Amino acid sequence: MAALRTGFKVASLGAVGAGVAYTGYQYYTTTQFFFVRAHAELPSDSKAALKKMEWKGFTELKLQSSEQVNHNVKKLTFALPDDDSITGITPITSLLTQHTPDGGFIPVFRPYTPVSDNDIAGTVTFMIKKYPGGKGSGKMHSLVPGDTMKFKPLQEFEYKPNQFKSMLFVAGGSGITPIYQLTRAILKNPEDKTKISLVYANNTEEDILLRQEFEELERQYPDRFQKLFTVSKLNQANDGSIAQGYVTKQMINKIWAGKEAGQKVLVSGPPAMVEAIAGAKGGFGWTQGSVGGILKELGYTKEDVHKF
Incomplete structure (x- = not known):
């Protein structure tokens, strides 16, 4: 399965057609797909907090680099709006992607969890595994530097320091x-x-x-x-x-x-x-x-x- 998970909090219902949206490890019709509220709290570092991105709906980011990791995994790094920006997301938060396939009209949504720290300035990085027939992973693997993708934060598990022994x-x-x-x-x-x-x-x-x-x-x-x-x-x-x-x-x-x-x-x-x-x-x-x-x-x- 793709590097996607469920367990996020529901904000509002997004009825976007009769296609299939993949959220976590289960398939749902997009009429059942729930958009999740963005959860991007301030990181502890006060300097970085001043540069935290303001996620307002889906934000378009440009692919900066693409690296083949193994036979079916790519490391994709996207540029944030400016060199001083950080994602500011809290663990565990994924970024939901949105794109419309060529020749199609039903949007495809897939969440991927960044592997870069939330206080890294200027970029956000993912490890994306490609699956046969995967609409989301196939699109991500097809991107070349300069291409863009839309992202929106989705919190999947809320963690607080020292919450557990x-x-x-x-x-x-x-x-x-x-x-x-x-x-x-x-x-x-x-x-x-x-x-x-x-x-x-x-x-x-x-x-x-x-x-x-x-x-x-x-x-x-x-x-x-x-x-x-x-x-x-x-x-x-x-x-x-x-x-x-x-x-x-x-x-x-x-x-x-x-x-x-x-x-x-x-x-x-x-x-x-x-x-x-x-x-x-x-x-x-x-x-x-x-x-x-x-x-x-x-x-x-x-x-x-x-x-x-």
Whole structure:
């Protein structure tokens, strides 16, 4: 699935035709598509706060650079309105894209989570995975420097520093982008003492997005962050640092002390993985649903878990 998630707050109903809008890991007709209020609070740095963008509806941004990361992922960097602007969005917030396909008249909406920090001046960067027939990812991959795309912030999970004693993140594929955004925000804040454990699953080692970035975070914050990568197919040259297979209870227990007060678990990935780890979402993807799968076996309840 694409690097998209659900769980955002509803602001108003946008009936935009009878096409399909993809929000998170579920498909909806665009007559069911809800626009979400932009949530772009002031970052803690007062100097950066003075340069925060004022998101008013969809804002058109110009692609600055495009870099092929692997066989189906591109790193796309867009220029903000001026060199002094910052996005100012809070974790976890994605940016909803809007475009109308050539020859079409029904707009296509897709949310993508930036992997750049919200206080980086002048640009915003995404990791976009292309899917066969994907209207959103296909459009994003077709862009060349100088092309434009419209964006609007959508908050998907509200986080406050030290809100939890510890957090467990379980991610699959391109579902890692909201997890990376929040991990960076927590660890770079010296006032936030939250500890993080991450289990990240992919098909192959080449599919591990932001691998070097997570490895560097683990080296920089050994007392606050630990990770476990697992893939379905290992390279022959694997040095043992990556596990093999689907996420299991044993993998989680390897880097997670177990259920206790003050914890929160976030699960982000393809629907089949989310269901296996935490149970399927409810209401055709609109609600969190009950907790099932591995997390239920480990004793977690609906209040402990958030699914994207």
